[in-house]
Amino acid sequence: MAMKIGDKPFFGRVDDALKDDFMRQAMSSAQDRLRGKKISATVEDELVGDWEEWRSAGEEIRRHTLENLDFYLDQLSENFSKRGGHVYFAATAEDATRYIQEVAKKKNAKKVTKAKSMVTEEIGLNEALEEVGCEVYETDLAEYILQIDDHDRPSHIVVPSLHKNKEQIRDTFRDKANYTGTEEPKQLAAFARSQLRETFMQADIGVTGCNFAVAESGSISLVTNEGNANMVTTFPETQISIMGMERLVPTWEELDVMINLLSRSAVGQKITTYVTNLTPQVTEDSIDAPKEFHLVILDAGRSKALGTEFQSALHCIRCAACVNVCPVYRHIGGHAYGSIYQGPIGAVLSPILGGYEEYGELPFASSLCAACSEACPVKIPLHEQLIRHREIYVKEKAKTTEKLAMKTFGIGASSPSLFRLAVKGMPTMMKPLVKDDSISSGPGPMKLWTAVRDFPAPGNGNFRHWFDNHKKGGGTDG
């Protein structure tokens, strides 16, 4: 449930999205804005040098780490524990939430503050903590907005409230939190800040995700702009950080490369306002660090991709660069994907983590334009992985008519004589449909095409004949 958004089937969600003019406007202007920012922080930034070299370095680091995942996880776990931290390997989302519930119960926790974390959305942590009597406070501005708006779901992995504009946010604040100010972003942020300030100080547990863990020192790194993650990890006596099992780097040297790739690709910033690195420092008299620090390392389907053609999907650093250039996401937005992981990477990851039954249609929601693969800072061949998913999906779930059509295609495309017959016969066959050199209403599957576009009338089917004549010196008339 936690990863899933909405109950409608895929096309129902798409229909809803396409009717939402405001959301679509927000998506396309956000994409255009982010594209410009990314270009100026990457290929156009002289300090960067060759951006392609950075991408290759990122790819190499990620590949090396994933190929040696057991070693680095072991190292991370050992170093984290050595400094007094507690490491828990969760095989499933339920394992993770159960463990965290236990910690909350043991600490008799009442208030939990959270920094932005998609992996906690994935496992449904807020609901799990509420079950054991905790009040959970999202402190990232975008997540705060969604939470007070009756637990709306994220539509973008980096900017979860991308589908809302400032007027809508003002109204939400007015309706749900007695806000009296205007839609001016500064005022809205100041209001959220004033609401959250007390909460930060009262929290019993601080929860964060993890952008990268550093194996050599047992540290976790958080990349943020608002400073809320620092508040979340400074005040409470207990800190719990949750990470996907793939989210680590060997050393601080690689961390440097990855942070550059992440902040430049995600938001077009050379570096984000805060890069917070936390290493357990558990002592009895510790005053500026949590007395208890838990690291939950989550599998929840990830290991299924190891050793398969999808392994490189685990290289993902959640920058959303692929989402920001996807022409499909541009029109349908995040919620239509029905998963908290949306866009091209969502269409690749969601079936891996949540199965084909629930997410098998997502890989088809791409024109395979490859803008995603081109944008990815760690060079995940996203559009190719979408095709790999399709190959698996059609074997199990394709309609018989489609399978038959493709079989026919295979036969037709390997028999020149059949093909020639088809090309020759087509003009006659299609003649009843043709008007003014095009077809505006076609039968069968063609109907889906001609519902919105004209279909070209077939030519005279004589190119081969023309070519032979032409070669014999028969001129250029066909």
Place this chain on the structure above:
Amino acid sequence: MKVSLFVTCLSEMFYQNVAKDVVEVLERLGCDIDFPKGQICCGQPAYNSGYREDAQKAAKQMISSFENSEFIVTPSGSCAAMFKEYPELFKEDKEWHERAITVADKTYEFTQFIVNVLKVEDLGAAYSARATYHTSCHMMRLLKETEAPFKLLANVKGLELLPLANNYDCCGFGGTFAVKMAPISEQMVDEKVRHVEESTATLLIAADNGCMMNIKGRIDRKGKAIEVKHIAQILNSRVEGSV
């Protein structure tokens, strides 16, 4: 130079004039063109839809037809990119994998071949129009050919080439995507048509018949006064008396 024409199934079925223009342009540049008779379709519709085995059938037919060619030239960046994908398609079949590499290595998209192999940028073409150019995704991102069409169009006399906003966004064709995801594809092609209109061009030039079929289909349906032509048609337009 011996060149085998890979005409593409779309050109053969719907755009014979484009195919003829390709032949004439290449011949004028001194190419000796042959047309391997066994050619049908590159297999992309099946491959992109997840039907690997059916795509392999199409691919084998094409590999057998083209493996002895010196150069393979096609007026479609997308179909050229599919030829380049053949080695991956046969990665588990040693014999066909090697044959696939032979074919992939000598495949060129039409404009790419003229600019990068023949080293010609001025074809002496002339065409008077206010035009804009649609950069097709597969040519740009899979073949990584971003310059050849522009170099050639820059030398077409009388042609004013206007910038196209969001030219990097897909037109929404995507083969079977256009019908499988029809409501999304519709929005994508609509936005493309809107940007073409906003460019104030009265002619849209493209180098891929798939994109053309999609964008032109929508332009015509909406009754817009914008012509759509393949780049070969423009490059084969001549000023009288030129070579």
